[in-house]
Amino acid sequence: MASFAYDMGYVDEAGDVKPPFIWNEERRLILRSKLDAVFFHLYGVTDRDDVRHIYSTFPIVKRREASIHGCYYSRDVCLAWMNALSAGAPDAEINL
Secondary structure, three states: OHHHHHHOOOEOOOOOEOOOOOOOHHHHHHHHHHHHHHHHHHOOOOOHHHHHHHHHOOHHHHHHHHHHHOOOHHHHHHHHHHHHHHOOOOOOOOOO
16 A cells, blocks of 8 residues: 555655554544535535435434434534535634
8 A cells, every 4th residue: 555655645754655544433524524515516515404404314324423422413514514615715624
């Protein structure tokens, strides 16, 4: 994988390949939610109620996240990313 990482530019200042990311569920959830927001934008799904409806079709995920976070966390993060993207801030820091 090091040669692939090098080809993709995942190197430090000295040109050495950086170590792989440490698995982090919270980070992965935020990145997936950001991707969801980007895809909603690309497909023209900009109405927040439509996004809520689409997320409602995943009740198992909703129950699991509600038991962990107290809310449908990925949906709420996605909606926050949609706000950030529409405001022209794709590198915003999302904290719920």
